[in-house]
Amino acid sequence: MTQIIAVSNQKGGVGKTTTAVNLSASVAVAGYRSLLIDLDPQRNASTSLSIKNTRNNIYSALTDKIPVREVIHETSIRNLAIIPSIEDLAALEFEISHASMREQYLKNCLAGSIDDFEFVFIDCPPSFSVLSLNAWVCANYVLIPLQCEYYALEGLVSLLNNVLRIKRTFNKGFEVSGIILTMYDKRSSLSQQIEADARKNLGGKVFRTVIPRNIKIAEAPSHGKPVLLYDIRCPGTLAYLDLAAEFLKKHEKGGRDHV
Numbered sequence: 655m656t657q658i659i660a661v662s663n664q665k666g667g668v669g670k671t672t673t674a675v676n677l678s679a680s681v682a683v684a685g686y687r688s689l690l691i692d693l694d695p696q697r698n699a700s701t702s703l704s705i706k707n708t709r710n711n712i713y714s715a716l717t718d719k720i721p722v723r724e725v726i727h728e729t730s731i732r733n734l735a736i737i738p739s740i741e742d743l744a745a746l747e748f749e750i751s752h753a754s755m756r757e758q759y760l761k762n763c764l765a766g767s768i769d770d771f772e773f774v775f776i777d778c779p780p781s782f783s784v785l786s787l788n789a790w791v792c793a794n795y796v797l798i799p800l801q802c803e804y805y806a807l808e809g810l811v812s813l814l815n816n817v818l819r820i821k822r823t824f825n826k827g828f829e830v831s832g833i834i835l836t837m838y839d840k841r842s843s844l845s846q847q848i849e850a851d852a853r854k855n856l857g858g859k860v861f862r863t864v865i866p867r868n869i870k871i872a873e874a875p876s877h878g879k880p881v882l883l884y885d886i887r888c889p890g891t892l893a894y895l896d897l898a899a900e901f902l903k904k905h906e907k908g909g910r911d912h913v
């Protein structure tokens with residue numbers, strides 16, 4: 655069965671897109687058919703995978719102009735496909751703000767068209783908008799990147815409260831997949847402090863793997879590649895491959911032999 659994971663945090667610049675792109679790529683190279691949906695009008699995930707502006711995008715699918723199957727693009731990574739975004743997606747917020755069931759658009763749009771995929775990752779925009787709400791209503795899990803900085807944990811409390819609200823209202827089965835510490839600097843006492851606090855307060859919800867601050871991770875999008883195609887041996891690549899293995903173990907109840 656397809657598992658849908660919303661990569662989400664209302665804070666900006668915490669590593670959502672970086673994690674959505676590199677985790678989906680790492681899961682795909684591990685042999686799992688994966689789909690990345692760029693649900694952010696900034697379209698950073700789309701450019702990170704060299705997808706130019708195209709009519710065949712998530713906005714066209716959500717507004718019923720083009721069938722979902724036609725907006726799915728294969729990428730240069732085997733097993734990884736993407737539904738790209740477009741700047742116009744920002745307008746959807748206004749266009750559907752008074753529509754009934756406005757939180758169900760993405761779920762209804764994808765229904766029946768993504769069954770071939772084992773994992774679907776949704777790169778959410780910052781802020782808790784109608785777009786993020788749509789991602790949370792259609793997802794099985796939320797995966798939360800947490801940047802190792804001072805205010806990180808404060809925002810997390812309200813985020814986790816929102817998860818509970820969605821569980822109580824629109825999506826009973828909605829769960830936290832995990833919290834992933836990003837841009838970790840092992841020499842910084844602040845990073846260590848955030849990690850210690852997160853593990854103490856959130857326990858098993860925090861992935862054992864941490865993503866280090868690594869220049870190759872930041873450079874890879876300008877080459878239109880996930881970091882594993884840019885530098886296979888750098889610490890960033892190794893960390894995302896480790897994260898994929900840990901993620902798959904969690905989501906596949908023990909993982910597969912080839913992981």
Ligand SMILES: Nc1ncnc2c1ncn2[C@@H]1O[C@H](COP(=O)(O)OP(=O)(O)OP(=O)(O)O)[C@@H](O)[C@H]1O
Pocket residue numbers: 665666667668669670671672673694696698778779780836837838865866867868869871872873875890
């Ligand atoms: N581990 C890392 N090491 C170095 N740079 C990183 C790392 N993770 C992310 N970055 C850089 O930090 C910036 C923000 O990352 P990213 O775009 O993934 O965040 P985001 O949460 O998706 O942002 P937004 O809220 O705007 O969508 C980017 O320039 C990215 O290249």
Ligand SMILES: [Mg+2]
Pocket residue numbers: 670671672694698777778779
């Ligand atoms: Mg982003």
